[in-house]
Amino acid sequence: MTNPAPAAITALADKVPSKPPRSKWTDVWHQFSKHKGALMGAAFLIFITLAVLFGSWIWTLDPQKLDIRNKDLRPIYTALWDGAAKVAWAHPLGTDNLGRDGLANLIAGGRASMAVGWAAMLLSLFIGTAVGVISGYFRRLDGPLMRLTDLFLSLPILPLLLVAVTLFRQPLRASFGPEGGMFVLIVAVIGITSWMPTARIVRGDVLALKEREFILAARSIGTTPFKIIQRHLLPNVLSPIMVSATLGLATAIITESALSFLGVGFPSDFPTWGKMLADAVPRMNDFPERVLLPGIMISLTVLGVNYLGDGLRDALDPRIRGR
């Protein structure tokens, strides 16, 4: 028994959306893909990760194999300007003073550097998020945890890293083996000393979110704090965590290389990019590529990660997105 609505009222009726609403992540991707540097950074990071993961199956030379007859080969491209250079197609990036293949070493070194970087970043994210969420959500723990964060922020990080690595090298080597012990040690010290920025950002966001109505609603139906954190808070603080994850990856890679460079990193027969660079410095006059190649790999990876972080920050910030 309904009369057709008058024309004036039809004009007032809600418009049916012309296209389905877009999800948040579509928007984020849309904004992210506008940032050329971020796209290139992400592509390079994926490329380098795949290369160090699967490169050793494509370039099957053993990085540790000594080939003393072919020692001190130059990379193949030096033949372009120096006809007399000792080059061989079997070793496109040359060999070092013991005849170990440059490309295979670069792949193996990259695998170690990236593994340390990712693991340390994940550890520091985990600690930072946990401290941030707990101190933001539980008022009683806020004071002590933030004092702890301040305290960690006033620690001299690089000297302490050096101290910790030199002190604990022996016991950890004894229990996890030379490479494993060093890996655990470096990941742990980088993770423990770099979680503070994440904790601060996450705490600030949680403090603001906690006062919002949906948290009140969740609490009023009897949701336990753990569930609130898991279902309602963590998804909402995901974006700052992702941004600080990229920053953390960059710092972790650089810190590991710096430790290796100063000679407190992995054992000498275990290549990482920083170690290769450090080992090559004394003879860089004759073989500049041994410094340049690992150095460029570190720099490009960190550059890519930084650009990725820049793009992510823009894409995940709703105030910037859509402009």
Place this chain on the structure above:
Amino acid sequence: MLTFAIRRLVLSVPTLLFISFAIFMLLQLAPGDPMSQVPLTVPPEVKEQMRQALGLGEPPLVQYWKWLVQIFWIEPQVLWDHWFGTTFSEGQLRVISWQTRSPVMDIVLQRIPQTLWVVGLSYVVGVLIALPIGIYSAYRQYSVFDQAGTFITMIGFSIPPFFTGPLLIVIFSVQLGWFPSIYDTTLVVNSWDTFMVQLQQMIMPVMVLALQTTAQLSRYMRASMLDNLNQDYVRTARAKGLSEAVVVMVHVLRNSMIPVVTVIALGVPAIFGGAIITENVFKVNGIGQLLITALFANDLPMVMTLTFIFAVLIVTFNLIADILYGVLDPRIRYD
């Protein structure tokens, strides 16, 4: 403001005490033994006496207390004696390095000028380069200069000093031969020629450190300028007919400098830490290089004191940054 400053100053004392305690306890776990180099023919009783002489026989807490007394009570007395010729510290035991058997503070004081010259100058150079780049690239946002500047600062941000150092050495020392690759600390500057030599050997380490500073600071400067350039007061300033130079260089710059100044203050201790690597690359015998050699030689008193000095630097500059922020920005009220 004053009460805030005093409260922060008082609070920094337990922070420093706790940090020094943490470092001390960490060093107690060190597996190395300073007696390991002593020949096996030395009888154990003598060894035990040598251990006592190094202050190793006591429980850790007593050792820590003695270190505290030496650093905070005896060392200032030594300084006082040195300045005024008094004899308060005579016969008092100072913090002794296990490597050289001489007081740690004397060695540190010998090394500090090199570090301060290189680090301090690089920081000044970095700030002087970074600020104009940041200001101009914010003023002409998305221009070619801005794009290039952002790209270059991003690169400077990403290339670690242990790569730029050897790179500069290869280019400027090996290929071009312009600058020496090793910093000569025995050089005495007393004439124009020695001054030029000093200048030449300082250029590369200063540049390596300045690149890091520049990259970080110009990004902050740009972001802070961008925040301010769109504000209403800028439109008002333009509307009342002020010249563009006055609007940007006086009105906007003064407001944008507030966060940047605190970042500059906060960056000082970080650059001291970063100098450890640069000093190692260019063989500058500053305190960073001292720390590394002391670590490898298992010289725990030296390591302890140096790490503590770094911690003092960080706490001090955090304090300075906080106070500066309050002084510069009248909107900030701490009480």
